[in-house]
Amino acid sequence: xxxxxxxxxxxxxxxxxxxxxxxxxxxxxxxxxxxxxxxxxxxxxxxxxxxxxxxxxxxxxxxxxxxxxxxxxxxxxxxxxxxxxxxxxxxxxxxxxxxxxxxxxxxxxxxxxxxxxxxxxxxxxxxxxxxxxxxxxxxxxxxxxxxxxxxxxxxxxxxxxxxxxxxxxxxxxxxxxxxxxxxxxxxxxxxxxxxxxxx
Numbered sequence: 682x683x684x685x686x687x688x689x690x691x692x693x694x695x696x697x698x699x700x701x702x703x704x705x706x707x708x709x710x711x712x713x714x715x716x717x718x719x720x721x722x723x724x725x726x727x728x729x730x731x732x733x734x735x736x737x738x739x740x741x742x743x744x745x746x747x748x749x750x751x752x753x754x755x756x757x758x759x760x761x762x763x764x765x766x767x768x769x770x771x772x773x774x775x776x777x778x779x780x781x782x783x784x785x786x787x788x789x790x791x792x793x794x795x796x797x798x799x800x801x802x803x804x805x806x807x808x809x810x811x812x813x814x815x816x817x818x819x820x821x822x823x824x825x826x827x828x829x830x831x832x833x834x835x836x837x838x839x840x841x842x843x844x845x846x847x848x849x850x851x852x853x854x855x856x857x858x859x860x861x862x863x864x865x866x867x868x869x870x871x872x873x874x875x876x877x878x879x880x
Contacts, residue, residue, distance in 0.1 A: 723834045725845050732857045734821055734843065738796035739768060741850075742788060742819075744810055745801030746771035748779045753825070754801040755780070757851045765854060770795060788817045799823045799850050807833040815840050823850050 694706040707713055726734065741761060747754045758780050761769055769782065770791050776784040785791055788798065798814050800807065800822060807830040814822050814837075822842050824830075826849040837844040 721829070721831060723831045723846070725834065725848075726843065731845060731848070731853055734797065734823075734845070735850075735854055735857060738821070740770070740793060740795045741765075741767040741797045741799060742770040742772055742785075742791060742795035743799045743801065744772045744788065744813075746773050746776070746779050746784065747801070748773075748776050748784075752801075757799070757801075757825070757849065760851045761854070764858075768793070788813045788819070791817070794818045797821045797823050797850070799825065800828065801825050802828070804828050804830040804833075808836065811837045811840070811842065814842060821845070823848070825849060826852070 693709055743754055743758055743761075745754055746758055749755055758769065758771060761767055762780055762782075771779040771782055771784045772786070772788060772791075773779065773784045774786040778784055788795075794817055796819070798810070798819050798821065800810050802810055807824060807828070811822060811833055820841075820843060822837055822844055824834075824844070824846040826847055829847050834844045834846050
């Protein structure tokens with residue numbers, strides 16, 4: 682049974698909230714509390730919902746975008762630039778241009794509120810990025826593959842965000858659009874019609 686660990690008012694206990702709504706307090710230093718806290722209990726949008734998010738979006742901001750071709754954010758930005766119709770914004774306070782486009786210092790500097798904010802930052806940075814996403818009024822934060830911060834995911838949802846985490850937007854877009862076959866991967870498409878996401 683999945684659980685959620687929350688800090689309780691007492692300094693030495695953790696509240697364990699089960700998916701059935703029941704909860705109990707455990708000593709925070711107990712092996713059980715530590716085990717439950719280490720487990721992944723948050724579950725984000727399913728495949729159909731992720732497809733809906735990608736289809737509905739018109740603009741995407743990439744926070745942590747890099748001008749370095751060796752970085753995964755550069756590869757993802759290149760793919761989205763060439764294979765989607767999204768208005769694409771690169772956010773990096775240390776760059777002036779990425780992939781021929783202006784780079785912005787922060788989300789607040791963008792000319793519009795992006796539909797999706799894609800994040801290439803360390804897991805420990807996700808809470809502050811969520812603060813920025815909420816502040817500008819964006820509705821979806823998409824945290825890239827390999828990046829995980831469960832507490833931040835729960836917090837983002839509690840603040841009204843749609844949260845996708847530990848998933849590559851390039852892979853998801855290509856999979857739903859039937860594009861992964863170009864690399865020899867099983868597409869796992871939801872639709873048998875190519876181009877399910879759009880261009």
